[in-house]
Amino acid sequence: MAIKYNPEINAGVHANIGMDFQKNCTIYLFLEKYNSLKNQRYFIVLEHLDDIIFGFLENNSTLSKIETYQAKKSSTKWTSGTILEIIKKIAETSQSILDDPHLKNSTFNQENYFATNNTIELKSTVKKQDYVCTINESTQNFDYKNLDQNIKDKLLKGNKKIAFSKEDEANFQTLNFRFIDLGRTSQSQLDLLNGMFVSVFGNSISDHKAALHTFYYALKKIENNLNQGNVATLSDNKKRIESHEIEKILNILTTKKLAYDFWRDKGEEIRQNxxxxxxxxxxxxxxxxxxxxxxxxxxxxxxxxxxxxxxxxxxxxxxxxxxxxxxxxxxxxxxxxxxxxxxxxxxxxxxxxxxxxxxxxx
Known part of the structure; x- marks a missing residue:
């Protein structure tokens, strides 16, 4: 009997790897930002209005800034044609954030990212002249508003399935393209993140791998919570992990390091006493x-x-x-x-x- 080829056989596996990428990308961004985050009140949201959201608070309750990330792993480069659906979603998310009832301060702003671990190549050809913008490990971040107008025009044309409104176009002013230097497999991503934990926290944490997995499962917990009433709002606490909760996790790990060190130095003296x-x-x-x-x-x-x-x-x-x-x-x-x-x-x-x-x- 001939074996039937089924291209969908690994769909579930690839979906899980994609979900892992989103959590791993969150940890990557957290570690990258940690030196500034640790002095701020913030929260992280997963699988809600967008794949990843960092919200920054003023006076503990008022939003001063939102960063969203539509995070996608890929084994091939992205092009002007393949990102249309993604940037449409980002534009809609940007508007949803503006419409969200969460209290915002007078200087509130947002940055919305398409983040991926592969090259983004945006290209337009006009009168035989090529206009190209490449985002990869050499240029890790690029703002939509700085794209050549010919590339913008090509994107805004959309295709048979994707059309952009004037509202979408206005929301593109906060759109950014971001290359995230994470590997293609979950294990390679975790290995890199473990190294980042070592770089960021050094000797203040005794077991960096434990720190990584503790944070990973804290994110997994909020990711698995359902949107309440099938409505996505920034104030839904079940989808948020707050900065004080993250600091508590890190403090526990730091305390354990101090505990190990104290026991190593004075354990025998303690027992004798x-x-x-x-x-x-x-x-x-x-x-x-x-x-x-x-x-x-x-x-x-x-x-x-x-x-x-x-x-x-x-x-x-x-x-x-x-x-x-x-x-x-x-x-x-x-x-x-x-x-x-x-x-x-x-x-x-x-x-x-x-x-x-x-x-x-x-």
């Missing part, structure tokens, strides 16, 4: 390191109780000059004033973890 024998050393260390995740888990009530105790008794920090004496005081105070279902070994490890995390916020 709290009378933890060598036999129990590994279990104590494991409880200590696991506590940092459990402090963030609302189901871990005992860890929450211990963390809150240390947080509410920060005056103890003022009574000591040495870590070992201060930790002892917290342990003794807790045992004197509170009770816990945790065994003594885990209780001490958890108090030490709370001590380290809270100390680093003082």
């Amino acid at each position: 709290l009378n933890i024998n060598i036999f129990d050393a590994s279990a104590f260390e494991l409880h200590y390191l696991n506590s940092f995740d459990k402090f963030k888990d609302i189901n871990e009530s005992e860890h929450q109780k211990i963390y809150n105790f240390v947080e509410n008794n920060k005056q103890i920090f003022r009574n000591h000059t040495l870590d070992k004496d201060c930790m002892n005081d917290f342990v003794n105070s807790f045992e004197r004033e509170k009770s816990s279902t945790l065994l003594s070994l885990q209780l001490k490890a958890t108090i030490v973890a709370a001590y380290i995390e809270i100390k680093n916020t003082l």
Whole structure:
């Protein structure tokens, strides 16, 4: 029996790779912008009005700027003919943002990007003369408004399926073409992003791969949420991840790095001070390191109780000059004033973890 060729057999796989590209592109842009983002209030939206949206806020609630990205991976270069549907969608998204009821300030502006990991070649031939604009690794960004008028005219002609209105044309003033230097496979993209995490965060994070995957799954969570009422609005919190949530993720990872470093430098001294024998050393260390995740888990009530105790008794920090004496005081105070279902070994490890995390916020 002859084997039938089916060109659609890998459609689902290619769709998943495309979705991965959008999340990976988001992380790429986040890391690229991080030094400016970390001082701003912002949010990220996926699979909503557009593939990717960065929203920048003034006074915590008023929009000052929106950046949208129609992010597409491709194994072939893009041309003036193949991008028409995409830029039509971008123009419509631009108008949707203008019409969106989210409060905007008086200087609100938007930038709308077609972002891809392959070359964009925009070309028009008039009276045998070629007018060409190429966006790739050598020219990574180009504004529509700076295109030669002959190329603009060719784009605006559209085709049998795509026609552009005067409103679309007006919205093209915020259109940009962007080359994103990400590989064609998900793995090559993740490898590059891991290297970017190392470059951006250096030694402040101990496990850059864990940081990458933590951020990836945080994006996946909002991506999978449905648009509420089948209407896409910028204020839909289920489709947004806020800057304070991202900072919380990064702070957890940074805290873990500090925790590892502290244990490496003073673990033996801590055990000696709290009378933890060598036999129990590994279990104590494991409880200590696991506590940092459990402090963030609302189901871990005992860890929450211990963390809150240390947080509410920060005056103890003022009574000591040495870590070992201060930790002892917290342990003794807790045992004197509170009770816990945790065994003594885990209780001490958890108090030490709370001590380290809270100390680093003082």
